[in-house]
Amino acid sequence: MKTPGLLYIAAIAVLCPACAGDGQQSDQQVTADRLITSEKASFRIDTLRTGLENPWGMVWLPDGRVLVTERKGEILALGNDPGKTEKLKGFPEVYERGQGGLMDIQLHPYYAKNGWIYVTYARPGKEGGSTTLARFRLTGNEIIDFEALYQTTPLSTSGVHFGSRIVFDEAGYLYFSTGERGIKANAQDLTNDMGKIHRLHDDGRIPSDNPFIDHPAAKPSIWSYGHRNIQGMAYDPVNRILYATEHGPRGGDELNIIEKGKNYGWPIITYGIDYSGAIISELTTKEGMEQPIHYWTPSIATCGLLYYTGNRYTDWQGNLFSGALAQTHIARIEVTNGIYKHEERLLAGIGRVRHIAQDTDGFITVLTEGPGILLKLVPAE
Template sequence: MEHIFSLAGLGIALFLFAGCGHVQRQGDTSTGTGIVIHSEKASFYIDTLHTGLENPWGMTWLPEGRFLVTERKGEIWIFDNDQYTGKKLSGFPDVYQRGQGGLMDIQLHPNYAETGWIYVTYAKPGKDGGSTALMRFQLIDNQIDHIETIYQTLPLSAAGIHFGSRITFDKRGYLYFSTGERGIKENAQDLANDMGKIHRLHDDGRIPTDNPFANQPGAKPSIWSYGHRNVQGLTYDAANDVLYATEHGPRGGDELNIIDRGKNYGWPSITYGIDYSGAIISELTEREGMEQPIHYWTPSIATCGLLYYTGDRYPGWKSNLFTGALAGRHMTRIEVINERYIDEEKLLQNIGRVRNIAQSPDGLIYVLTEDPGMVLKLIPVD
């Protein structure tokens, strides 16, 4: 597999750099390995590590240079020192593969060296369809073992949309994962079901006793926040103890939110979008007791994946947020200061449907795309 970024080899010479919003001088090839992209606060080139994926979703790094990439159809691919090994983890259970459903996010336990736990979200099949489940497992060589389903969202549904789902941990070791409302708008406001929520758990699936609805009769005690449509981006800023989420709107109204304990984020009572048919979902964009996004996108860019960058490899990007854009086919860098949106910059315009963005242990940014399905690495240039 060609490892160095090659426009001709991928057949994408026109769309990679066409329409970029910022200066990207194709003639500058000072690295000798690819076209240098000069963005507002960093210069870099793209190293294409692998092509030929279908629907890559999540990625995480194991010790000693290996990393894992999930495919929605239920596969976990193994990379070693940035090269696909030709191997996949074996023993993953069946997934509910319908529409947007399947295997989704993957994250290591914060103390993986001690616990060996790997966490995934996936659409788990059942008698009445499927729903997002949170599972953890350990590895014996490349074999999945000690599987534990630590949370199964309910109710099950035969729908093929709005499963969520991302996973992150905070500095206290609590686990957060997101669920979509499965296409039933009212689910998001109903505390009696798991859909359209962000959930907070202990690492073994136990429910913290200080969760906001833990003692409310009829409410799901795992709920941390509600009123969400379909959160497919979740990241945590440990330095400032801030949980960020990006959420798909309908036609318009994709949101960037700061997630706080017990708050209602409004869907579908308030929205900056309209239905795909053009019908009005709500006349309101604000309502008492419901949170406002710190930023929203109209028209929708179809936000997916979210990274809060903490490394030093791109100094101008430190403490910035990065989100993918499925419909927009780009990556967006977002500046937030004191929890307020300041500005954004489009990067990698027309690269493909950007599904996820992640930071490696050595501080480099990796990008997963669909159509075409690729694993990309951004190499900083001094």
């Protein structure tokens, strides 16, 4: 699946305190066969596909095809032939507005038995659109058995902060994230679905042990709240930790460990300021609100998150990998016992990194927009 050609990547791959977050890059033109040496691994780039528009999520089918979501509402099925792209048929209309559209895609943990594929998308309605969790099955390239499992409310005509990522834990519970749709107060309001992480059974039912199940006014699907706009989630199955990255405004992008019923503070506490330069809050800490284990100021625009469990890069096992939309790189993050330890900047200047995932063979794959590329990191050895 390798496409010959040129990629623009940075000559330097290491993030140091002096250059952290400054957006300055020393880019040079290199071939796809160029050996890239980072702190703990050397690798080359294999370009699997070019010409994507606004890709958002990706997942691998057992037959070897990659399903890639495009924000405008298409799901592409990419096979081994780089010249062949098929589109799945039968996906419903999406609310394509600003950041809204078709977003994440994941397979059920027991996909081989039940065939369920899960997506989040902005679903249109009379009063705008809202982030919705759905699932479907495939017959060839035809979508069948489509079910909208959970539509968040209230609907809004806002074009910002839809979220959204999907993860499953080791017990089979499903988590999906929503943004606060640009209305800060939504994140602290338990009577609506916005600015939250939701926890469901795989068929959309509400688990009986969710933290606000007995709260008379709260949405019973809520697992955590006080979020601005989570576009990265990953699960560590060994230590049973749910990680999430969320966008701050100007500064204050966060890496959080998500725990049951916790309040993550937005907008009461924040390490960022508003885009106008106005102060959102004087507080960065408050009793009863969680602190991020790491934050970025200025913002890197975190998007997509991988917890690496494969064996292709032995020195990267257990590391987190976050995409950076604004600063166009991958942040490799070392965390020990829930404590942030170190960060390394990889592939600076590669493009707006929308998602990072682990394929069925344990390779790390990267999805970028501007340009729209699907690529794989191939270890030198």
